[in-house]
Amino acid sequence: MLNIKTKITLTLTSLLLLCQTSIAEELRIGTASQGGAFYPVGQAVSTLVSTHAQGLEMVPVVTQGSVQNPKLVNSGEIDVGITNNNLAVLANKGIGAYKRDGVMELRAIGTLHSSVLHMITRADSDIKTVADLKGKKLALGPAGGGTIPFARQILELHDLTLKDITPSFLSYADGFSQLSDGNVDATFALSGYPASAVMQARVNKDLKFIQFAPGALDKALLQFPNYNHVTVAKDVYDMQQEGHALGVSNILFVRADFDEEKAYKITKAVYSNMDEFRQLNAHAKQIIVENSKKLKIPLHPGVARFHNE
Template identity: 30%
Template sequence: MKRGLFSLLAVFVLVVAGCSSSSSSNSSPSSSSEGKSDPTAVTIATGGTGGVYYPLGGGIAEILESELDITATAQVTGASVENMQLLSKGDVQVSFTQNDIADYAVNGTEVFKEKLNGISAISTLYPEIIQLVVAADSDINSIEDLKGKKVSVGAPGSGNEANSKQILKAAGLSYDDIEEELKSYADSADSFKDGLIDAMFVTSGVPNASVSDIAVTKGVRVVSLDDDVISKLKEEYPFFIDEVVPKGSYDGQEEDAKTVAVLAALTVNSDLSEDFVYKLTKAIYENLDTLGAKHDKGKEIKLDTALEGLTIPVHPGAEKYFKEKGISK
């Protein structure tokens, strides 16, 4: 009798457990063939509202909501460095960054004291040109002329700040030689217009919205980097490429300015499934016109150059999409 009762109880427990498991499975997010759950909401880490990342992030959010039927949000952040930290912790699923900052994060170098895990690449996007912006009538004509000046070097811990330090170093300068201001693009623009700073470093696409805003009220120009500074930068940091800010890019910019650039990149959390990232990558690259409508830099994003300049692993989902299109590293 006892043996029969125990058998009945065992069967009851198994049935209840099976129902519970089935119910739990039905209420969870959709799962891929790899057993990973696909998110129903995605947060995209961008940058400040005055930069290029934010409007493009808004464009990607629109694409994902339309094509993947999920909730997507562009989040204002301190940009590249902070974005890598947020992505590694899983606080966001997609992030904009610079290709050099992504490499530093994955390898634990430069601004990162230890390696960050969970970061994979989707693609590079467009050149991010480093611009030293001054008033059109400023007496600052070289990096060396920044000595003793009030200079915005970017948001604290941003890729912009990292590039500012690298350029100052290549010219034999440091924060000891200037009065550094750690400000976002928008805050830097306000300070510039109010005469509170003499110059600002900007790592961004051209035109940058904040710089254009300044130029409307007071002309600006981008200072050319000396050849020896450019040579030292490229020798120590192979991510830098030669670039030019064309005359006419901003009101007051009457001559071309020689400078350097890194590449903007789009990254994802490595834990996302191959299937989900494949769909995400496909959605973005088959709707590039949406990004072009959000900002001129969106028009520079091309399928055939998507994997150029990447030194970190590409997510298998993105790799699958690009392989189908005949694109490989």
């Protein structure tokens, strides 16, 4: 039998442990609009961190996407962000979309899935290549998202600019819904695949990939070495033809002054539990953890510690 003093001690100890485990620091991860791949990936990362990183909880935040996330991390409005490799380089140099923001000090936590530029129209459309988009209504994802600078480059390869089309800046989900309803002629979306917004639109309408004009894809790969050619099989979206798209690697990142211990815990929570990550999100099946060492921006010191182990 336990005496009263022992019972009181055990009770106080239990309460202390309960308080220690229930008080966790909340971190915010910037994702993108719903309907793309960043938000569900951010949800999965949040679950892994909240489950496996002691003392930390993470919540996904809807943002405008890969262009805006470096700005939000840099300003401290979010703690962790998802963007693509190329934009992180531009942010650290203070050029391109970040010219007004100045040089940033971003550091990588690790690699994620690749995003491909979905260039989609309805199957019965007379649009065959990007060159046919002149004068058309084109949904380009949310303002501040990574689709827009990507789209500008693709249009320029076909001697077009945003002035040659009528742009709509909608979430991926809304953009593809508008495509199904016939309110826009085509939709661009920089997203992992399969993208839920495309899958949903495919339920209501037959779709097809808009192809590159002859020679334009090879020219793009020469001009933009950070991009790669991705072939999207016909059965991914149940289309009549496979799609040929440009892809780019995505990354998880923080500011250079982010706490080293927290960076270590986040990295370990995510990349030591890849089986669970793959169960939470299908895009995680594309992740090769070792590729984190090949990113175009430096790894955070806390991340380097994880890999050195």
